[in-house]
Amino acid sequence: MLSRMVKDGDTFIVFDLEWNQPIPGKEYGFDVSALTGEIIEIGAEKLVYSGGTLISKGIFSCDIKPACYRSIHYHVKKVTHKTNADLAKGIPFPVAYKKFREFMGDDAILAGWGNSDPDMLKMNLKFFGLDDKLGMFFLDVQPLFSVFSTEKGRQRSVEFAVDYYNVPKEESFHSATSDAKYTAQILRNIFDRNQTSEVLSVISSSSVNCDIKREYTTVGSACERAPQALSMVSGFNCKCPVCGLPFEIKIEPFRIRKSLYALYNCKTDGEFFGRTRIKKNKDGKYYAAAVLRFATQPDYFLVASKKEEFEKFGSEGEPVKKEEPAEDGEDVATKSTQFDET
Numbered sequence: 001m002l003s004r005m006v007k008d009g010d011t012f013i014v015f016d017l018e019w020n021q022p023i024p025g026k027e028y029g030f031d032v033s034a035l036t037g038e039i040i041e042i043g044a045e046k047l048v049y050s051g052g053t054l055i056s057k058g059i060f061s062c063d064i065k066p067a068c069y070r071s072i073h074y075h076v077k078k079v080t081h082k083t084n085a086d087l088a089k090g091i092p093f094p095v096a097y098k099k100f101r102e103f104m105g106d107d108a109i110l111a112g113w114g115n116s117d118p119d120m121l122k123m124n125l126k127f128f129g130l131d132d133k134l135g136m137f138f139l140d141v142q143p144l145f146s147v148f149s150t151e152k153g154r155q156r157s158v159e160f161a162v163d164y165y166n167v168p169k170e171e172s173f174h175s176a177t178s179d180a181k182y183t184a185q186i187l188r189n190i191f192d193r194n195q196t197s198e199v200l201s202v203i204s205s206s207s208v209n210c211d212i213k214r215e216y217t218t219v220g221s222a223c224e225r226a227p228q229a230l231s232m233v234s235g236f237n238c239k240c241p242v243c244g245l246p247f248e249i250k251i252e253p254f255r256i257r258k259s260l261y262a263l264y265n266c267k268t269d270g271e272f273f274g275r276t277r278i279k280k281n282k283d284g285k286y287y288a289a290a291v292l293r294f295a296t297q298p299d300y301f302l303v304a305s306k307k308e309e310f311e312k313f314g315s316e317g318e319p320v321k322k323e324e325p326a327e328d329g330e331d332v333a334t335k336s337t338q339f340d341e342t
Ligand SMILES: [Zn+2]
Pocket: 240, 241, 242, 243, 244, 245, 266, 267, 268, 269, 270
């Protein structure tokens, strides 16, 4: 995967978005799948890389007045504590984005917690008829944190990482600006507490071009038995989602509990991380949900640590302690899924 080298003087824009959602059942006069969230706040901190550390160069904070979803979704209200009156105080999205671009400059590396924010930004740009090409690389700090903490292969919340590094909690979470500032602190800690060369190496093989689709998913049809459910997605897993040519298998699929992991290679498009989960629907039938994505450094760590677990404990995996989540942990606490619970 094409990557971005970091050198002295490079700028990181650590950003976070809050977005409102359509009220279920309400008629909007357009296809809501083209705007699954409307951005209501952009927060960011600018960091400049110099001699192995990151120096803060300013904060960006902007409230946006939604044009489509003007009344706040109860779940968004619960998380952000914003009211309808707060939403009305913002500025229009195109004006806010113009200011944000000015703040970013031309050659920054975007960074954020979880990979949903760049996609949400692009969705809003496209919906409102603006140029949705960001022309930048994006670094997901969440898997980066898991590589450099003892939390390998787990997806943790911003607050978990803040506690891990003993960052003072002076502001509440779940405002775009405070979350961006906390994420910036986590990124600075990753630099300050680890070997610079190692951090730079992982970052350069983890940053992805925002304008390329990184992740491909499919869901197989429901079956009586798990192996059948898996065979429903085997076609998806055997060829490159970009060019359609058959994959070379780098790491043969292996199963730990309800997930299969694999590493593939396309001669043209590079390496892909594959994970297939076996799930049960409400009728008790099995189905498989498969993901293929351009492999980044955290994916190599994940697949290597799972492979090690598989070789030690087999498909049952390492015995899980009671208080730990029974699933693999990752993907459970991402922002994109957080709002989907009803
Ligand atoms: Zn390909």
